[in-house]
Each structure stands twice: as structure tokens, then as C-alpha cells.
Amino acid sequence: MxxxxxxxxxxxxxxxxxxxxxxxxxxxxxxxxxxxxxxxxxxxxxxxxxxxxxxxxxxxxxxxxxxxxxxxxxxxxAPQMAMIASRRRDLEVAMATAISNKQFSLLFQPIVQRQHPERIDSVEALLRWTLPDGTTITPTEFIPVAERTGAIVELGEWALQQACLACRDWPANVRIAVNVSPVQFFRSDIASVVKQTLADTQLDPHRLDLEITESVLISDTTFINPILDELRGIGVRIALDDFGSGYCGLHYLRQFTIDKIKVDKTIIDDACSSEKALNILRGVSKIASEIGVTVTVEGVDSHEKAALLNQEKCADEVQGFFYSRPVSTDVVSSMLRRAHQNKHHEGVVLALKQPG
Structure with missing residues (x-):
């Protein structure tokens, strides 16, 4: 002081x-x-x-x-700092009983093939928190609180179990993608948790994608690599989420065995108007293709972005509001059933037409 x-x-x-x-x-x-x-x-x-x-x-x-x-x-x-701190304390108190009171739920957003958007490859599970009075707390607000208090460990395990249970009832070719916080890696035996959850839910490990962020990878590689290798060894796929939003190091693809990179929405947002951003997207796609890594572009929320990706052919999979908003378990199950029954017909799953 x-x-x-x-x-x-x-x-x-x-x-x-x-x-x-x-x-x-x-x-x-x-x-x-x-x-x-x-x-x-x-x-x-x-x-x-x-x-x-x-x-x-x-x-x-x-x-x-x-x-x-x-x-x-x-x-x-600044005075608003005190308001933010007060809000944070309120969320910490509310979160202490939120899981047991079943205030958390999962929504599901399809991830589709770029060339055949009527085909759903996987579905991402997204956490939502609704208070008893109906107020919705956004993930950008409650996830940092959960990570700071350590509640993310219990919350993450609950989300993983619920996501695997949901996926078990879907067509066998559809995978479930679940986000894993850096805190879960460092405060729990994440490999054991995943194995036990898969055993409890009887879900084939090959149907599970774990999405991690670059903040996990910047830690000690001697600690992280064995965990990722153990998970991949049982069939779980590892996806690098929000690629391009942070450190954006392509060297991660050399240091770690990654199955998929999910390009952050800011890249496709800029690519529509910036040749530089488009070249970055092209470069990432080319490198990933050469080393056998799947590229998923997030945040595809307009026909313009979807058409650009089709024109450039710089994504294997796409995800965003243009194809589907996050939906409930019942809705995504219905979408998957219709896709399975009408797999030879385009446009069955999606509300919007395939871009030209």
C-alpha cells in the first residue's frame, strides 16, 4: 500500500x-x-x-x-466498480444453492456440415441459469463467478452428465460437445470424471467432444499433455474453442494433439469486410487441413457469412444462428429424428435454406 x-x-x-x-x-x-x-x-x-x-x-x-x-x-x-462487486457477491450467494435447486439447465446448438447443412455432425451443450423469479443470468456473467469460487467443478460435472444422458438417446452418428473450464483441469481429476461419467451414462466415448480454451494450453505442457492423451486414448475428441480470440498460437497445433479447432466468431465477422481477416481464415483452414484437424467456424449468423464460407471452402463445419439458435432437449431431439428419417433431403433440419 x-x-x-x-x-x-x-x-x-x-x-x-x-x-x-x-x-x-x-x-x-x-x-x-x-x-x-x-x-x-x-x-x-x-x-x-x-x-x-x-x-x-x-x-x-x-x-x-x-x-x-x-x-x-x-x-x-469508479463508482460502478462497487456495483459490479455487489452484483458478484449476490451471484456467489445465489450460486451456492442454484445447482441443488435445479436452476441450471442445458440448451443445445447444432453443428452442421458446411457442404450439407441439413446434416448435423454434433451438438454443443450450453449452460443457462434461470433464477426463481424468471431472471436469466448470462454465461458471460456467471461462468467467471463459478470459476472464481470453484463452483464450476460441480457445475461442470453436472453439465457433462446431463449432456451425455441427452446424447445417448440421439442417433449414433451424432456427437455431443461439452465445454470444460480451465479450473476443472486444475482442481479436479478431469480424466477420471469423464471416464466415470461415460460409464454411468453408457455413452460411447467416441461420441463426446470436449471443448477447451487456449488458457488451458498455456499452462505447463507436462501437466496438460498426459491428460489430453489419456482422454483421446479412450476415444474422446479434443476441440480448441474460441480460436483466434486470445493468444491464437498456431504452435498449439504442434505442441498438442487437437482434433478440432473452433474459429471464434470475431474472425468470420471481420472476414466479410476485411481481406486480411479472410486471409487469416484461409490460412488457418489450409494448415488445419494439412495436419488432419477439423475446422468449425462459430458465429455464422447471416446468409452473407454462410455464403462466404461456402465460396472459400475454408470450414468443415459451421455453427450459428443462421442454422439454428440454441434450443431445448426436446426440440433438438426432434430435429435429429427428422434429419435421420430424411437424411437424403436437404433443408429438413434447418429453418433457413442452404446458402448458394
Missing amino acids: VVQSAVSTESDAVDFALRIRNAVSTSYELDSHQVVVDVTVGSAIAPLHGGDANQILKAADLALYRAKARGTMGELF
């Missing part, structure tokens, strides 16, 4: 925080090794952000939390 009395404006506080960071953020030599130190600063101003020392410390701590969450060098306290 640093207290500076000669600060009266927000610009003064930001400048002071920058000077602290510049003074501390340097390299040091320890036992013949160069160690680089970095600093993240949360700042608050008295009496603007609080009337006593406890309030100021709390405000600065909230600013620090915000800076770490956003990955910035520092943040100055």
Missing part, C-alpha cells in the same frame, strides 16, 4: 500510479538469473472515493481487482 498526500485530481492519481509502476517494473538479477517484475496498480482518491481509510482501501482494492481482471497496468476506482 502506498499513500501519497500530494494528489488531488484523477490525473494526478493516474500519473502517480504510472510513476510507481515505472520505478518497480524492471529486471533484477537473482542468483545469476534475470527476473522481471511487473506491477498492477489500483488507485483511489480521498475524499472523492471514500470518507475514511477503510472505504478508500476498499475502493483501491476494487480498482486493483478490475485491473487484474482486464489485464491492464492499473485502474482508478
Whole structure:
């Protein structure tokens, strides 16, 4: 904690925080090794952000939390930070009983073949949280809370079991895709959990895709690789989700054995108007094809995007609102039955026509 009395404006506080960071953020030599130190600063101003020392410390701590969450060098306290923190605490309390009270549910979004969008290859299970009063909490809001509290471990295991149970009743050629949080990898024996769930639900392992994000792969490869190898060894497929939204390292495809990459929707959003983004998509598709990795493009929500992917032939599978919104178990089961019964007829499953 640093207290500076000669600060009266927000610009003064930001400048002071920058000077602290510049003074501390340097390299040091320890036992013949160069160690680089970095600093993240949360700042608050008295009496603007609080009337006593406890309030100021709390405000600065909230600013620090915000800076770490956003990955910035520092943040100055703003009143909305307190509102966000209060909302987060409310969700943490509500989440403690949400699973036992059956407030969570799964929706399912089809993943279809690009060339034959009437054919559903797999279905992604998507978590939803509905409070007793009918209020819906979005995944972007409750997933970080679940990960921070560790509740994601129990929630993830529940979602995996429910998804496998649903898939068991679908045609044998359809797979279920389930998202796995990085926290599940590091706070549970994920391989044992998956094996036990498959045994309990009697689902063929070859029908399960586990979707992981790049944040899992940036960890110690000596820890992650054996887990992925064990899962793939029993037939489970590994998909790299949100590819292109974060570190976007193609070297992951060399370091890890990945069966599928799911290209983030921001790539196809930009590809419609940017030649650079389109070239990235072409390049990723070409490399993946050469090493035998399936490419799924997410966020295909318009005819324009679907037509572009067909024209460029830079995806094996597609997913998005243009083909189907996330739907209930009953609806997706009906879609799959109709697709199975009419597999030689185009347009049976999808509400919209196949793009030209």
C-alpha cells in the first residue's frame, strides 16, 4: 500500500500510479538469473472515493481487482466498480444453492456440415441459469463467478452428465460437445470424471467432444499433455474453442494433439469486410487441413457469412444462428429424428435454406 498526500485530481492519481509502476517494473538479477517484475496498480482518491481509510482501501482494492481482471497496468476506482462487486457477491450467494435447486439447465446448438447443412455432425451443450423469479443470468456473467469460487467443478460435472444422458438417446452418428473450464483441469481429476461419467451414462466415448480454451494450453505442457492423451486414448475428441480470440498460437497445433479447432466468431465477422481477416481464415483452414484437424467456424449468423464460407471452402463445419439458435432437449431431439428419417433431403433440419 502506498499513500501519497500530494494528489488531488484523477490525473494526478493516474500519473502517480504510472510513476510507481515505472520505478518497480524492471529486471533484477537473482542468483545469476534475470527476473522481471511487473506491477498492477489500483488507485483511489480521498475524499472523492471514500470518507475514511477503510472505504478508500476498499475502493483501491476494487480498482486493483478490475485491473487484474482486464489485464491492464492499473485502474482508478469508479463508482460502478462497487456495483459490479455487489452484483458478484449476490451471484456467489445465489450460486451456492442454484445447482441443488435445479436452476441450471442445458440448451443445445447444432453443428452442421458446411457442404450439407441439413446434416448435423454434433451438438454443443450450453449452460443457462434461470433464477426463481424468471431472471436469466448470462454465461458471460456467471461462468467467471463459478470459476472464481470453484463452483464450476460441480457445475461442470453436472453439465457433462446431463449432456451425455441427452446424447445417448440421439442417433449414433451424432456427437455431443461439452465445454470444460480451465479450473476443472486444475482442481479436479478431469480424466477420471469423464471416464466415470461415460460409464454411468453408457455413452460411447467416441461420441463426446470436449471443448477447451487456449488458457488451458498455456499452462505447463507436462501437466496438460498426459491428460489430453489419456482422454483421446479412450476415444474422446479434443476441440480448441474460441480460436483466434486470445493468444491464437498456431504452435498449439504442434505442441498438442487437437482434433478440432473452433474459429471464434470475431474472425468470420471481420472476414466479410476485411481481406486480411479472410486471409487469416484461409490460412488457418489450409494448415488445419494439412495436419488432419477439423475446422468449425462459430458465429455464422447471416446468409452473407454462410455464403462466404461456402465460396472459400475454408470450414468443415459451421455453427450459428443462421442454422439454428440454441434450443431445448426436446426440440433438438426432434430435429435429429427428422434429419435421420430424411437424411437424403436437404433443408429438413434447418429453418433457413442452404446458402448458394
